[in-house]
Amino acid sequence: MTPTPDSGGPGSVELRSGDDIERAVTILRRGGIVGVPTETVYGLGASLESSTGLARVFATKGRPVDHPLIAHVSDVAAARRLSSDWPEVADLLARTFWPGPLTLVVPAADDVPTTVTGGRSTVAVRVPSHPLFRGLLAALGAPVAAPSANRFGEVSPTSAEHVLRDLGDDVDYVLDGGPSEIGLESTIVDCTCSPPQILRPGAVTNEMLEEVLTTAGPSGPARAPGMLDRHYAPRCRLVLVEANDLRSANLPTLDARNDPESFAHRLYDELRRLDDQGVEVAQVILPANTGIGRAIRDRLGKAAAGR
Ligand code: TXA
Ligand code: MG
Numbered sequence: 001m002t003p004t005p006d007s008g009g010p011g012s013v014e015l016r017s018g019d020d021i022e023r024a025v026t027i028l029r030r031g032g033i034v035g036v037p038t039e040t041v042y043g044l045g046a047s048l049e050s051s052t053g054l055a056r057v058f059a060t061k062g063r064p065v066d067h068p069l070i071a072h073v074s075d076v077a078a079a080r081r082l083s084s085d086w087p088e089v090a091d092l093l094a095r096t097f098w099p100g101p102l103t104l105v106v107p108a109a110d111d112v113p114t115t116v117t118g119g120r121s122t123v124a125v126r127v128p129s130h131p132l133f134r135g136l137l138a139a140l141g142a143p144v145a146a147p148s149a150n151r152f153g154e155v156s157p158t159s160a161e162h163v164l165r166d167l168g169d170d171v172d173y174v175l176d177g178g179p180s181e182i183g184l185e186s187t188i189v190d191c192t193c194s195p196p197q198i199l200r201p202g203a204v205t206n207e208m209l210e211e212v213l214t215t216a217g218p219s220g221p222a223r224a225p226g227m228l229d230r231h232y233a234p235r236c237r238l239v240l241v242e243a244n245d246l247r248s249a250n251l252p253t254l255d256a257r258n259d260p261e262s263f264a265h266r267l268y269d270e271l272r273r274l275d276d277q278g279v280e281v282a283q284v285i286l287p288a289n290t291g292i293g294r295a296i297r298d299r300l301g302k303a304a305a306g307r
Helices: 021-029 051-061 076-081 088-097 131-140 160-170 206-210 260-276 292-304
Strands: 034-036 043-047 070-072 102-107 122-126 173-175 187-190 197-200 237-241 253-255 281-285
Touching (some): 021 034, 021 131, 034 131, 034 160, 043 070, 076 088, 131 173, 160 173, 160 260, 253 260, 260 292
Parallel strands (some): 034 173, 253 281
Antiparallel strands (some): 034 043, 102 122
């Protein structure tokens, strides 16, 4: 990322992004907000201990205040401290998939800020695997609440550059950990119901979850607030086509059929590129509805909705 010079001349160039964990810690402790790299997408982080920082996350995103945030923690012990009653399934899933792209909804401890829970009795927790973010969590010694670092409803960022382009001066610093490996938001499992319910598909796939337990799919009562129909949306109109359907030879085309993992990794960057190029309509050939293909179809369905 190219540093943005401030007005103070060459001696006081202000670096808006980099790998300076200490700087990120200082900012978070003072109530600032920092773009954080994760293996899924970049987050817009505030310390769970800073009400100022948490308020700024909502203001910066333009996010409704009743949409809860994910609390990112360094290990299972830290996750348990945020929970009043840590479910056995959460333990099983945490041991199997953490650190990694899985968020668990569990009963919230009394001292979790209502800004983080959205006023609910539950809290969403995740141990991310990105080494730079893990370094930040260890150095801060507090959980980091972070939604994806995009303005509300828009495409999630998968690089530090995306975050700076989307949020500009509204973010204090971006920890640059390179492109997000997975490229789609974490799988969310509600562990407070029986069977546990998948609220959002992701890179921890239904198949992987079914290997360790029985779950209910997102077709059950959708209880993740903020899972609006239209979401993850570029300006460009997306026409979604099944692999066997007729498609237009004339439209710019994204093809997810052959290698869904690498398609997921690139997807949000491609959607941003379509907008950068001023493309008005593009078609996307969908992957099969299995594995990470389920998450790709979920996000594309929302990105294409309401047009
Ligand atoms: O991969 C990810 O999950 C990324 C990175 C930064 O960790 N974060 C992310 O955050 O996607 P966000 O805020 O864009 O999406 C979090 C989702 C929202 O749909 C929210 O409603 C849901 O998690 N959520 C948070 N707390 C919840 C709770 N207590 N119960 C149900 N859903 C919850
Ligand atoms: Mg989001």
